[in-house]
């Protein structure tokens with residue numbers, strides 16, 4: 365194996381067995397020897413003794429974490445087995461870099477967090493065993509892995525429904541003793557109850573408890589009964605709406621009085637929600653508005669759905685309303701509030717504006733997005749939706765956004781060329797990953813820009829608000845001046861792929877922003893148009909940010925990045941590269957940069 369692979373494997377071992385000395389004679393894991401020729405413990409190689417094929421380290425009392433990114437540097441790895449140790453932490457998305465993996469055995473450890481959706485990219489996987497751990501969240505949909513023979517996930521804390529599996533191909537399947545719910549899919553007679561027991565919310569064959577009939581079937585059998593019930597429901601709704609309207613008016617009057625008395629002390633968040641509730645009521649009133657109102661009057665509500673997040677376990681809508689909230693900004697698609705909970709946890713609550721999406725579609729969309737996780741994409745930790753109001757909750761990121769880093773008081777001075785390049789490489793990779801995972805559902809980011817790229821505690825870029833807006837024809841920020849979106853919207857397929865190509869356009873503009881240090885739009889100035897015209901006039905070097913020139917950034921690499929940016933903002937969406945293509949090119953520019961730095965050194 366190459367030096368890089370040896371180094372990565374040693375790092376993997378150091379993280380797996382902190383405090384041990386894996387380089388000692390018995391183990392042999394050190395970079396001055398070869399894992400195949402010098403037979404590192406637990407490693408088996410191919411016949412030519414060139415590539416690591418198996419790593420089997422069972423029952424060795426390891427107490428560290430699994431560094432998937434490092435171990436997957438061994439590109440030919442087919443078997444990874446760490447069963448019956450004390451390994452903790454998460455199985456990260458990088459596991460999908462082990463593209464040749466056929467067997468992954470992680471049972472009998474202390475793993476926690478979600479199983480990454482990226483497992484669905486391991487197309488060669490045959491046996492996946494994650495039983496007897498502390499995994500939680502939904503089981504990802506890995507039905508794309510058509511050759512899967514074993515899926516054992518018993519004795520964890522998985523919740524949600526059982527996703528699609530190709531049961532006809534599976535030899536072993538067990539999800540017993542979790543918190544799964546809903547009806548069991550058709551297992552085609554291949555598995556018995558023992559594969560599903562110990563999930564109080566599961567029902568249907570092969571378990572003995574049948575599932576309750578769907579709500580629709582419960583309604584009266586005769587159409588007459590149905591009409592009578594409908595009448596009652598309508599009267600009930602009208603009454604509820606009238607009461608809600610009265611309560612809201614009263615509250616508003618009281619509130620106005622208080623504001624007049626004390627000045628504007630109420631926090632922005634409550635203010636917003638109260639006013640939205642009353643404006644919604646004016647538009648017609650419905651049950652969910654009533655649920656907001658009932659929160660206001662302290663009756664409680666369960667409308668906030670918390671997805672997987674240890675930070676805000678059990679968070680309620682009331683908690684959000686009661687906590688101090690600060691309006692951070694008002695964008696085109698809504699407002700953002702910083703909410704500080706009693707526990708000290710700070711959240712970013714996005715209140716989406718004017719999105720014509722039904723409740724069911726919104727919920728479905730959020731849950732689909734939640735299935736595809738990437739460390740550089742901010743996970744939605746909770747959401748709330750009524751028919752006209754959508755709130756989405758993220759962790760608040762204290763380090764601000766890429767926009768602030770570039771255009772804030774330091775004016776990009778703290779953001780050197782190397783960091784800009786690696787940030788773009790990460791963003792492009794993350795977007796390519798999301799596009800691949802969500803292609804089938806047609807969910808692109810929809811609003812890619814530097815204020816939606818936040819910096820986490822480790823100053824890693826995190827893409828926020830993925831999938832929270834749908835590109836429309838009027839959305840000029842995503843369309844080049846002569847863009848052909850308008851013509852293409854007649855075809856839904858085109859529309860979908862255009863949404864992904866609109867993200868590519870957004871990334872192109874982001875690259876230009878990083879290269880030039882200029883604002884995208886400013887008093888009639890348009891960055892894309894300006895760069896294009898500067899290049900036509902052959903002023904290429906003049907477009908680059910002066911701070912990059914001053915630090916001596918490689919002109920060649922800046923031009924390479926500029927070229928890919930221009931491809932991304934091609935006025936015709938079909939001519940733009942795919943996000944994966946962009947990611948590959950940026951990565952190669954980055955590698956080139958790193959090589960040239962090390963050779964200079």
Ligand SMILES: Nc1ncnc2c1ncn2[C@@H]1O[C@H](COP(=O)(O)OP(=O)(O)OP(=O)(O)O)[C@@H](O)[C@H]1O
Pocket residue numbers: 692693694695696697698699700712714758759760761762764765811815816818828829
């Ligand atoms: N999770 C977060 N943590 C910290 N700051 C955030 C977070 N999410 C967004 N912000 C910042 O809050 C501000 C307002 O965000 P918001 O999303 O409302 O506006 P926007 O991105 O400018 O517009 P748009 O509505 O088009 O997305 C921006 O400066 C953004 O960088």
